[in-house]
Amino acid sequence: MHQDSTIAIDKSEVSLFQRLDGCTRPCLILYSGADAGRRFDLETGFLVLGRSPDAQVRIDTPGISRRHAELQVYGNTVVLRDLGSANGSHVNDRRVESPAQLKDGDLVRVANVLLRFHEAQSVDALLHDRIYRMATLDEGTGAFNRKYLFDMLKQEVARARRGQRPLSLVMLDLDHFKAVNDSWGHGAGDIVLRECCGRLRDTLRESEVLCRAGGEEFVVLLPGSTVAQAIELAERLRRVVADQPFVLRQQEPAKPRHVSHTQTVSLGVAEWVPTMTEGQALLDLADQRLYRAKHGGRNRVVGTD
DSSP: OOOOOOOOOOGGGHHHHHGGGGOOSOEEEEOSSTTTTOEEEOOSEEEEEESSTTOSEEOOOTTOOTTOEEEEEETTEEEEEEOSOSSOEEETTEEOSSOEEOOTTOEEEETTEEEEEEOTTOHHHHHHHHHHHHHHBOTTTSSBOHHHHHHHHHHHHHHHHTTSSOEEEEEEEETTHHHHHHHHOHHHHHHHHHHHHHHHHHHSOTTSEEEEEETTEEEEEEETOOHHHHHHHHHHHHHHHHSSOEEEEEOOSSOOEEEEEOOOEEEEEEEOOTTOOSHHHHHHHHHHHHHHHHHTTSSOEEOOO
């Protein structure tokens, strides 16, 4: 007797498949390295893949040239051309000698880095994206998690050590956050955390990474920024949180009501210098300055000793 098979998915996963209609770009999924699972959406035009800060598909790994390969993207048609790289570009283990059109599922290797190509509306690409997000994002806020912070910090410190560009970091903490939970409940505290992260992300550039270090403490990793530029950004982050009150729903026994809450943050800023042997030293310096900001009155930025 024939019996139909049924696949059950949680309702939280439904949006994954609904997004297929809006997934209109082909992409490359990174299959190797600390950032495995990262997805590069490919916009129409000529895109450079390489280590250069200006590369649209930027992979900063030894062995990859600054301008390693070029991707010509038109709709779902993507053509890969090697740009005379030392280690070559390969598609399905064949070295690219002339422009090669990519097909869904093709494996692309540049130096020792492996990527997989997917056309638009690919379920495989969306599932990879989902797995990547589960592994790297903090569920409560949508910021990157602590593991991702340390992975990226290690990569960026190695890049700064090679003298390619400056690296700064902002550590911030929500002021008197315990009072929010105590006064209006943990649900209200969750709203403040999520909305704070949304405001912070909207202020950052794509290359600037927001991570939740733990509790109400966050770190913003700023590749390419000097301490002066990081202090300027930190002031903008401080204002974007403090200038607009949060609307919280207070649950009372008789009747719920909405309350207006003003939240502030304290921030410490630090820049990597060659005397720092590892990324933890950069975090420690930013943490020391954050401590000074909190004990200096809160709702302020400290970026110098």
